[in-house]
Amino acid sequence: MYQQLEKFVKSHGKIGEKELQEVVKAFKPINTVRNEMLCNIGQVCKHFYFINKGCLRLYEIDSNGNEITGYFALEDSIISANTSFILQRPSRDCLVSLEPSELLVIQRKEFYKLAATITQFATVYNKFIEFAFIHSQMRIYSFLGMNGMDKLRWVMEHEPKLLSRVSSKAVASYLGMTNSTLSKLRAKL
Template sequence: MFKALENFILGHGDIGEKELDKILQCFHLKQTVRNEMLCNIGQVCKHFYFINSGCLRLYEIDDKGNDITGFFALEDSIISANTSFILQKPSRDCLVSIEPSELLMIHREDFYALVNSVPQFANVYHRFMEFAFIHSQMRIYSFLGMEGIDKLKWVMEHEPKLLTRVSSKAVASYLGMTNSTLSKLRAKLLNS
């Protein structure tokens, strides 16, 4: 159950057995069902998650009631409702398990205790924050000037698993388009 997390941490630099054990002891198993809400709008996020299996989706709901997906996380990755988790303010986002998932979760207090006491864990956190920032910037700048077809091609190239694991509606909200537009663009790509 902890082997994937152990490999994830080891992939971010050398670490001693004692430090690795200290990290692993802070994580606890959480099994989720499809569409289980891990953090809802207005809640303060208290946990960070490593995904052993499954898929989590982070999204917000705009003033018109539309979902706007910010991020998907699949196996061997980490996620939280970052702004709420860091600031301890009510979340604007929803963090939901869109598949039955096996997660390893860590409480915020334990998380920051590890960041402050185990340099290798701090490195994992810093790399995650760098990845999240770069991913967000890449999506924002790439998508601002892109036509819909180019957005779909970007996902096909950079995040192909999304198209087979996630609903078309959720992928469309990630790309900033309607589900019907996404369907038309997929058909156009298949026929070209």
Template structure:
């Protein structure tokens, strides 16, 4: 149950088995169904998730009622609604598993306890935040400049899981396109 989390930690920081066991003891397994909500807009996020199997999607609804996907967390990654988790204010997005998933869940209190008391976990926390910032900046600046066909090429090059595991509707909402436009562009590539 914890082997993927242990592998994730070992790949990022030097740690012994006792410390790994201590870290893992704070996580609980949660199995979810397809399209199960982990967080709804307006709720306060109190949990962080490590994806053993499956995928978590973070999205919001536009004023027109369309979904706008911000991020996908696949296997071997941590995911949460970071802003709400850190500042304990209502989330402006939804968090949902989009396929049956196995998640390792840690509460906010336990998460920050580990950050403060286990240097290796504090290091991983900084890495998670840095990577999240870099990915969001890449997406913002990349997508502002690119034409629709270039966005699809970018996904093919940098995030192929999106096109192989997700519906056109979800990928289109991530790229800021309609599903019909995405289908048309995919057929051209």
């Protein structure tokens, strides 16, 4: 179960075996069921997750009760309710396991200890933050000027697994449209 995490950390640059084992040792395996809530609105997020198998979704609920998906994470990626995890304030987001998942979880205190003491782990974290920022900016700026069909094409090009792994309702909330609009657009392709 830890081989994927080791490979993920190594993919971000050279790391000594001792440091790698220290990183791996800090993560604990957990299994989730479909729709298991890992962080809910109002909770303070104290964990960071590496996904061995499965899919996690980060979303919030607007004042009208609509779900707005911010991010999906699939195998070989990391995720948390970032704002809450970093600031240690109650979360505006929900982090949920969309399918039965095999995760490796690290406590916030251990996470930041590793980031402060193991340069390669700090690089992994920095790359994640950079990716999260760039991904958010791409979605915001791209989606503002796109019509529905262009948004769907964007997902097909950049995140094609979502369309086969995630419910159309969740994908629609990610694209900022209704499920029926997404269905109509998919039918036109």
